[in-house]
Amino acid sequence: MFKHAVMISYLRNTFLFAALACFAVSAFAEKLVLGGSDVIKPYISETLKTLAAKNRFEVETRMNGSYSAFDEMKSGATDAAIIALPKGASIPDGYAAYPFAYQVAVVIVNSVNPIEDISTNQLYRIFSKQTQNRAETWEQVGVKSSAVGSILAISTDFSDNVVVELFKYSAMKGTNLGPWVNIESNKQVIYNMVKANNSAIAIVGKLTDTNMLKVLAVSNSDGGKTGNYAFKPDANSIYNGDYPMVLPFYVVCPKDKLGKAKSLIKILLGDELAHKINATDFYSAPADSRKKSIFELDISK
DSSP, X not given: OHHHHHHHHHHHHHHHHHHHHHHHHHHTOOEEEEEEOTTTHHHHHHHHHHHHHHTTOEEEEOOOOSTTHHHHHHHTSOSEEEEEOOTTOOOOTTEEEEEEEEEEXXXXXXXXXXXXXXXXXXXXXXXXXXXXXXXXXXXGGTOOOTTOOBOEEEEEOTTSHHHHHHHHHHHSTTOOBOTTSEEESOHHHHHHHHHHOTTEEEXXXXXXXXXXXXXXXXXXXXOGGGTTOEEOOOHHHHHHTOSSSEEEEEEEXXXXXXXXXXXXXXXXXXXXXXXXXXXXXXXXOOHHHHHHHHHHHHHOO
16 A cells, blocks of 8 residues: 555656656747857856746857858858948848947047047057058147147057957058057056056047046048047947947848747847946947837837
């Protein structure tokens, strides 16, 4: 009798475990694969997986870089991707794209420096190895003040190649930094150097220390839609494309997969992930932009 009761209890537990296992499998049966930028992956991967689990699906971040992202989506290896899209590039037909985040090259000086804005041509003269008319003093770029003298040019390290390459592409016509440019890998070291030298100018990512430091507005010497107006890297100028040294990232998905990937895209465009992005060197797309994208996603067929 005792053995019979034990056997019944064993069978009940076995069926219970099996049922729970089936429920777990069914609850997370949908698996979506996100491809694209390896640069942004470390900042969102774990949070994205956690949010996906709360929404009863699994997400794999197979993010090997923007270059191969379209091929991976076309082959079916990924369902959607986060893709860096430089100015002048376009999304191929058959894909939907939603603004996601931005990487920005920021120009900073000591707060004592009276300069408020600078042009891409002036930056070229200060930083480019190929310049024929190097600006070595602040007076040579139009700043007449006894508070500043010979320019100390500083750049973030090449390990942060997104900012460096963005700066080279946007302001230096694709040329390399001159050998006189001080290259530092630690952001706080750069901040301290600029604070200690009234004549310093540095290229960094998002500024995270405003004490004794000033962000310059930048104008595009090549004109374009903004002419010679200078813009600081704030949310509006970045999103509208007015600030000249910006690399946009988009959530991209084949239009015929939007139904399948909708839950994933909504998480990517949600406030929680936006807050996560804004705590890094990236800027998230503005809230209004993300809401508009979600609305467009919801009405898409």
